[in-house]
Amino acid sequence: MSNRRTTVEQWLTQQDGLDNLRRSSAPMPSPGKDEVLVAIHSVSLNYRDTEVAMGLYKYYDQPGDDPSKPLVPASDMCGVVIAVGEGPHTIPWKVGDRVLSTFVQAHLTGQITPAHLATGLGKPLPGVLQTHRVFPTYGLVRAPGHLSDHEASCLPIAAVTAWMAVRGAHPTLKGKTVLLQGTGGVSISGLQIAKASGARVILTSSSDEKLARAKGMGPFAPDFVINYRTTPQWQDEVMRLTDGRGVDVVVETGGAQTLYKALDCIAFGGVVACIGYTSGREDEGSRPNINLLVLRRTVTLKGILNGPRDQFEEMCAFYEEHGIKPVVDRVFGFGEADEAFKYLFSGQHFGKVVIKVAE
Ligand SMILES: NC(=O)c1ccc[n+]([C@@H]2O[C@H](COP(=O)([O-])OP(=O)(O)OC[C@H]3O[C@@H](n4cnc5c(N)ncnc54)[C@H](OP(=O)(O)O)[C@@H]3O)[C@@H](O)[C@H]2O)c1
Incomplete structure (x- = not known):
């Protein structure tokens, strides 16, 4: 402990814009009961982090919350345990263990609840854009050995979300077609997971360069790509590529400008996983985008056409x-x-x- 630094370097946001993120330092914390101190090696950012910093992530705000209170942003990190607090320990981490943060620290299994959401990193809880942080032992998972720290730090939000969307959609993905929108963190994780699961993938992007890069991903390359800028009616192209059948799964990260098109190229019995709104958070008429309303409470909307x-x-x-x-x-x-x-x-x-x- 003697050589250990006494301060933590961190970034803070007062949720007042991306221009106003600022550096700060804080005293080095000590792990308490069932906690560990982690030296953070890599942090990956998510769309959400930008929303938090811009004061746009208010979905779970509570009365009395003060957005101007400085907050360490970001939730996804890879680091190494450097001190272990008093037991008993829910998870028996040892000094030297390489670990990843979980986004919602108390969400250990099953359906997420408002109580779980109160333990989200990078809002409402202090995040990981700092050199060190104390975590409850259950708020970490072991980093996969084959990944670098940078790579592993990309898993907590983007990959887990894509995993839930793609793997949760159908009992088996073999022979199924998955549509992914754009080439952001969730979509590219979804591409890798879907291809590894035996699905065919259609990937869209605004950029031919990005699509070419995706095509070079070897076994994880999409089967078909569409530039949604040069093919604005991309849903028609999706129908053509699937012989008029449509796709079995849409990982709907686009929101306002994509959801209605996705519903025009989904197969009968398909699953639209409502995840995000990179193309806009408001539908026509300034209503909140349906993705946003659906994901906010993790509800399932299912079309029913009588029964067999x-x-x-x-x-x-x-x-x-x-x-x-x-x-x-x-x-x-x-x-x-x-x-x-x-x-x-x-x-x-x-x-x-x-x-x-x-x-
Ligand atoms: N519900 C959840 O648990 C959860 C978890 C993670 C993320 N999300 C949400 O999912 C969305 C994606 O997150 P992310 O972290 O992957 O974001 P990201 O890495 O920032 O992805 C941004 C990408 O979105 C694509 N995009 C923008 N406009 C589009 C459009 N009109 N059609 C299709 N794609 C478009 C762009 O891809 P191109 O440059 O290739 O065009 C852009 O690069 C965000 O809204 C985020 O809040 C939700």
């Missing part, structure tokens, strides 16, 4: 088993069928409106 015969039979058995009877609100005579229509349209009914056709 086997489900119908299953349902009938369920009705029988539970003695369920449909609720008939009103029965109209055959001659008053038009009245029945008006009645239904008026919305006065409860349950079903029926027309008695035969005496």
Whole structure:
């Protein structure tokens, strides 16, 4: 401990613009119970970090939060454990272990909750754009041995998000087609994960150079690329490339300018994973983009077009088993069928409106 520095160098934002990030220093912290001190080697940035710094990331703000309070930004780091606090330890890290931060520190399994979100790094909790930071032992994972520190630091947000979107979409991706938008962190992680999972990939970008670079990614190269600037109706091209079938998965990172097009080139039964809004956060009419509304509470919107015969039979058995009877609100005579229509349209009914056709 004697040679150890006594201060931490860090960057701060007061969420007042990218021009106003500033350097600062703070006393070196000591790890407490079930905590470790990490020397941070590499930090990767995410779109979110820019939003935080510009004061645009307010989705989970609480009354009384003060955005002008200096905050260390960023959430994704690779570093090395240099001191271990008192036990018992949830995870038994040792000095020298190479570790990655998890974005939402308390989200250990299952569905994310507001309580978990209160433990997000780089807002609301102090982030990782600093030389050292204390973490709870459960807020770290082991860095994969085959990756450099820089490479490994890219995993916590971009790759994990892409993993959830791509691998969570279908039980198997073999023979499926995945559409990725742009060549940012999430999309390129999604490309690697989808290709490694046996999927075909269509990748879009504003830049032919970036698309050419993606084409050079060997086994992770996309099968097809589209420049969305020179082909603004890229959804038509996606339909053409998939023989009119559409793609099975869209990793929807684009938002306002992409979601509606994605819905025009998704296959029947496909999955649109609503992730981001790099093309805009407001839909027409200044409404918040649907991606934003959906991802904010991690909800699933699913289109339903009736159901198959086997489900119908299953349902009938369920009705029988539970003695369920449909609720008939009103029965109209055959001659008053038009009245029945008006009645239904008026919305006065409860349950079903029926027309008695035969005496
Ligand atoms: N829900 C989550 O958990 C989660 C996690 C991570 C990220 N996100 C969100 O996902 C989005 C992407 O994040 P990121 O970190 O990957 O961002 P990023 O690395 O900054 O990616 C930016 C890329 O977006 C692409 N883009 C811009 N306008 C586009 C358009 N009209 N159509 C298609 N692509 C367009 C551009 O690709 P080209 O230059 O190739 O055109 C640009 O390089 C952001 O909105 C972010 O907030 C959400």
